[in-house]
Amino acid sequence: MEKIVERSILYDFYGELLTEHQKNIYEDFVLNDLSLGEIASDNNISRQGVHDLIKRCDKMLEEYENKLHLMEKFNFAKANVEKIHSLVRECKVSGDMRLIDDVEKLSNDILDNL
Amino acid sequence: MEKIVERSILYDFYGELLTEHQKNIYEDFVLNDLSLGEIASDNNISRQGVHDLIKRCDKMLEEYENKLHLMEKFNFAKANVEKIHSLVRECKVSGDMRLIDDVEKLSNDILDNL
Numbered sequence: 001m002e003k004i005v006e007r008s009i010l011y012d013f014y015g016e017l018l019t020e021h022q023k024n025i026y027e028d029f030v031l032n033d034l035s036l037g038e039i040a041s042d043n044n045i046s047r048q049g050v051h052d053l054i055k056r057c058d059k060m061l062e063e064y065e066n067k068l069h070l071m072e073k074f075n076f077a078k079a080n081v082e083k084i085h086s087l088v089r090e091c092k093v094s095g096d097m098r099l100i101d102d103v104e105k106l107s108n109d110i111l112d113n114l
Numbered sequence: 115m116e117k118i119v120e121r122s123i124l125y126d127f128y129g130e131l132l133t134e135h136q137k138n139i140y141e142d143f144v145l146n147d148l149s150l151g152e153i154a155s156d157n158n159i160s161r162q163g164v165h166d167l168i169k170r171c172d173k174m175l176e177e178y179e180n181k182l183h184l185m186e187k188f189n190f191a192k193a194n195v196e197k198i199h200s201l202v203r204e205c206k207v208s209g210d211m212r213l214i215d216d217v218e219k220l221s222n223d224i225l226d227n228l
Binding site: 013014016017064067068070073074077078081082084085088089091092095097100101103104107108110111114 | 130181187202203205209
C-alpha cells in the first residue's frame with residue numbers, strides 16, 4: 001500500500017490516541033498535504049522538529065496496529081461484506097439461488113473472525 | 115451489560131495496550147475469577163494494591179473505547195452479519211427471495227458504518 005494511504009488509514013483508526021498537538025501536525029502533513037517547511041513555519045517550530053514528530057507518530061500508530069490488529073480485522077470484515085453485497089445483487093438479477101450458499105459461507109467466515 | 119462481561123470484552127479489544135504486569139493481574143481477576151486476596155498473595159503485593167491496579171486498568175480500557183469506539187463499531191457489524199446469516203438460512207428453507215432485499219440492505223448498513 002502507498003505510504004500516504006497507509007498513514008491516513010492508520011490515523012483514521014488510532015489517531016484519537018495522539019495528543020492534540022501531534023494530531024494537528026500529522027493531519028497537516030498526511031491529510032492536508034502541506035510540506036514540512038509550511039508546517040514548520042505555521043507552528044513556529046523547526047523543519048527537523050516537524051519531521052521527527054511525524055516519524056514518532058508513524059511509529060506510535062504502527063505499534064497500535066501491531067498490538068491490536070484492528071485495522072486488519074476490519075479490512076477482512078469489510079472485504080467479505082462487500083462480496084456478500086455483490087453476490088446478493090447477482091442473485092437478484094440471475095435468480096440463481098446457489099449464490100445464497102456462498103453468502104452463508106461468507107457470513108460464517110466474518111463471524112469467525114470478528 | 116454486566117460489569118464482568120463488559121470488562122472481558124474491553125480487555126479482548128484493548129488488553130494488549132496494558133503492560134505485562136497489568137495484564138497478568140487483570141486476567142487473574144477478570145478472566146480467571148480469582149479474588150483480590152488470592153491475587154495479592156500470589157503476587158506478593160497488598161490487596162489494596164491489586165484493587166487500585168484493577169481500577170486503573172478499567173479506566174484505561176474505558177478511555178481507549180471512549181476515544182476509538184472500535185468495540186461499538188465491531189458490535190454493530192457483528193449483530194448485522196448475524197442477522198444476514200439467519201436471513202440467508204431462512205431464505206434457503208422458505209425459498210422466499212424477498213428476504214434477499216433485507217440482506218442487501220443490511221450489507222449496505224454495515225459498509226456505511228465500517
